[in-house]
Amino acid sequence: MNRKKSVLISAQEKELLQRLKNSKSKDNAFRELVNQSKKNLYFQIRRLLLNHEDTNDVLQNVYLKIYRSIQKFKEESKLSTWMYRIAYNESINYLKSKEKKYFFSSEIMYNTMINNLRQDPYFDGDELDIKLQGIIAKLPPKQKLVFQMKYYDDLKFKEISQILGTSVGALKTSYHLAKNKIKKEISENQTF
């Protein structure tokens, strides 16, 4: 039986969606959506790409995709979850294209990204923060994403499951593994 997944969408979100899908009110509603979501989306992308310029490029593309494909949104998840998924896919594609463009392996690319943080004028962390970013960057992709979504964005496992298309059980395992790896690495690197 083909049942539509039920999600709790607030009345406000429903109204915004209706306006987004109506060609007459689309532009105004889109302006509202951008204002509501730009900070969240920016930081979601930034945690994956680490650098401001790349994040800015990807953010623009994410909004272009949202504007273009809002009609195809089936409302089987929250609008924010759908947007998060677009942001995640765009960021991963951007990293892959960067790897291909510069003939980098993933490891070299992440090392370069972490080293660049030291000179980045838009990074306000100390060595411990850089170390944490380095440890997170080297986690396997799924563990990294689950950890970031849970740790920084406080998303529920159910929401993460909708974004990544993985079962809640598998996500809990990934999160547990990621957390343990980070704890272990931090303890090993800590000097007293």
Next chain:
Amino acid sequence: MRKSNSFKVPEKYFENIDVEILEKLKFKKNVFTFPQNYFENIDSEKIIEKERSRSFYRNLLITSTVTTCLMILLILNTFTDNEFVDETFLVNDILEENFDYMNQNIIINRYSSNYIYQNYDNQIIMSNFDSDFDYLTID
């Protein structure tokens, strides 16, 4: 020599240090900064404009590609060698009624087409109305 345990630490301090560091980092989430007024300058109008110009250029590209393809097909069709009918075979065919050429575009050489034939007592008159009443009579 100073004993290593001359400084006391809280119970389970070292077991929990990693958790404390993670907690500290969690509260300091904003390590990533951005240019001043960055978010104020994110303009949805620019994004909409960009999408519109992109759609315009995409449609233009599709239209020009389709037009080019059609032109190539037309050119190929125009310059394709038409099969033309050998006069002797044509006359024989008509006379022996092997093939009904009526209502057919008969091309008897590369430069002529649309010959209509009439058969008067074994005299074939081919008339081409495309080129100023060009008659070809074959006995």
